[in-house]
Each structure stands twice: as C-alpha cells, then as structure tokens.
Amino acid sequence: MFSKLKKALGGSDEKPKAVDQESVVITEKRENAEPAPAGSKKPRVGYIHLSGCTGDGMSLTENYDILDVVLTDMIDIVYGQTLVDLWEMPEMDLCLIEGSACLQDEHSIKELFEAREKSTLICAFGSCAVNSCFTTYARGGQQAQPKHESFVPISQLIKVDLALPGCPVGPEMIRKTIVALVEGDMTYLQPAMDIASCATACGCDLLTNIIRNGRCTGCGTCALSCQTRAINMIQGRPHKNDARCIKCGSCITMCPRNWLPEEQIKKDIGL
Numbered sequence: 601m602f603s604k605l606k607k608a609l610g611g612s613d614e615k616p617k618a619v620d621q622e623s624v625v626i627t628e629k630r631e632n633a634e635p636a637p638a639g640s641k642k643p644r645v646g647y648i649h650l651s652g653c654t655g656d657g658m659s660l661t662e663n664y665d666i667l668d669v670v671l672t673d674m675i676d677i678v679y680g681q682t683l684v685d686l687w688e689m690p691e692m693d694l695c696l697i698e699g700s701a702c703l704q705d706e707h708s709i710k711e712l713f714e715a716r717e718k719s720t721l722i723c724a725f726g727s728c729a730v731n732s733c734f735t736t737y738a739r740g741g742q743q744a745q746p747k748h749e750s751f752v753p754i755s756q757l758i759k760v761d762l763a764l765p766g767c768p769v770g771p772e773m774i775r776k777t778i779v780a781l782v783e784g785d786m787t788y789l790q791p792a793m794d795i796a797s798c799a800t801a802c803g804c805d806l807l808t809n810i811i812r813n814g815r816c817t818g819c820g821t822c823a824l825s826c827q828t829r830a831i832n833m834i835q836g837r838p839h840k841n842d843a844r845c846i847k848c849g850s851c852i853t854m855c856p857r858n859w860l861p862e863e864q865i866k867k868d869i870g871l
C-alpha cells in the first residue's frame with residue numbers, strides 16, 4: 601500500500617503508468633477490502649492539525665461507511681492530537697496536515713518540520729494547508745492568540761507530496777483518494793501530486809486549466825462547491841467574481857474534469 605506513490609515521488613524517471621479506467625471511477629464502498637495479512641505492516645498514518653477550522657477532519661469522518669474498514673483493516677493511526685495518546689512523534693508512512701502554518705506559532709512550526717523528517721509522505725489536507733485559504737487574510741488580534749498574524753501554506757516551509765484542496769475537502773474526494781492510495785492508482789492521484797507545490801490553487805485555475813482547454817461540460821459543480829458564492833453559471837460556463845474569491849481551491853478540486861486523465865478527456869472530446 602502506498603508503494604506506487606512512494607516510488608513515483610522517489611525521483612524515478614519512469615512516468616507513473618495509467619491504470620485501467622475501472623479503477624479510476626471509484627464510488628462504491630470497498631466491499632472486498634482485504635485485511636492486511638497477519639504480520640504484514642499496515643501503513644502508519646499521522647494527522648496534524650495546525651491553523652484552520654477543523655472542517656477537513658469533520659469531512660473525513662463523514663466517510664463513516666468506509667472508515668471502519670479503513671481504520672480497522674488498512675491503516676494504523678499512529679499520531680494525532682485527539683486520536684492517539686502519544687506525545688512523541690513516531691516514524692510515519694503518511695502524515696495528513698490540516699491547516700496553514702502560523703509563523704508566530706513556534707510549536708506548530710516545530711511539529712511541521714518534525715513531521716517532514718519523520719513521515720515518508722506529506723499530504724496537505726484542505727485549502728488552509730494547501731494555499732492558506734481564508735487564514736491568508738488574518739491580521740492578528742484574535743482573542744486567544746493576538747500575536748498570530750502570518751499564516752502560510754505548508755508548502756512554503758516543507759516539501760509536500762500530495763495536496764487535497766477544498767474548504768473543506770469534499771468527503772467524496774477524500775474517499776476516492778483513500779481508495780486510490782490503497783489501489784496505487786497513480787492516474788487518479790496525479791493531479792493531487794501536481795498541485796502539491798502550488799500555493800495558488802484558486803478559481804482562476806478553472807479558467808486556465810479547464811475552460812480554455814475545452815474540458816468544461818458546464819456541470820456547475822464548481823459553483824455549488826464555492827462557499828462564498830463567487831461563481832455564477834452564465835450560458836453554461838462558470839464566471840468568477842474575484843471580489844468574493846478567498847482562493848480556497850474547492851472549485852478546481854471538485855471539478856470532475858480536473859480529475860480525469862488527459863488522454864481520457866482528449867478521447868471524450870474527440871481529439
């Protein structure tokens with residue numbers, strides 16, 4: 601499990617191979633999940649919460665129909681403030697990091713660097729971690745931590761391997777990513793790897809990556825996923841109001857045309 605992703609990120613020149621289309625479309629519960637055989641090592645996963653609203657963690661738990669299988673048979677949660685009674689950070693295969701990094705918060709910064717050191721893979725989980733989302737606009741003065749005023753995407757401080765934007769990340773996106781990780785479905789994971797070092801995912805990316813490339817089907821998912829109602833569908837195409845955009849990246853992430861392999865899209869539109 602995770603081995604294809606580790607290999608792809610390990611500097612191999614070999615481009616990850618596309619897998620068959622059947623495994624790209626993953627919507628059903630993983631009924632036939634095979635428990636790891638006795639003695640085999642399950643991936644060790646950690647969860648760190650930095651500056652954000654906890655929405656991504658809640659979104660994760662909304663996958664209750666597969667979480668029992670994932671948590672019991674597929675992975676070991678080895679680190680997480682509210683999940684594991686352990687203060688020392690152990691070695692991990694994957695660490696999910698929610699929230700942006702506050703530069704005035706020494707504890708968080710130390711934890712972030714330690715996670716990079718101890719985890720083979722780092723996933724920026726949610727828009728605050730990916731591009732700092734609404735925390736970008738924080739100017740300090742908050743009751744609990746008045747001196748906290750500078751929040752940056754975690755990729756500005758450490759190398760990130762996988763990024764899942766969204767405010768919060770959609771439960772369906774989490775679910776599909778979990779299964780893709782388990783299946784080693786690199787075609788599905790590629791967009792999340794591509795935006796791992798991109799700290800600017802936003803509605804503008806819809807225009808450059810989807811609409812101008814002829815990928816948009818006018819489905820309206822982007823408009824529905826925008827929590828600030830910055831997108832209106834006009835004549836079947838999304839139009840963004842910049843004044844309302846908080847650059848959370850939900851729209852580009854939730855767009856179904858963003859998560860299809862390029863070859864498949866070209867085939868769909870007859871190129």
Ligand code: SF4
Nearest residue numbers: 816817819820822855
């Ligand atoms: Fe177009 Fe993607 Fe928005 Fe659907 S979600 S309307 S395909 S840009």
Ligand code: SF4
Nearest residue numbers: 803826845846849851
């Ligand atoms: Fe987020 Fe809406 Fe801006 Fe897209 S348009 S990045 S969903 S605020």
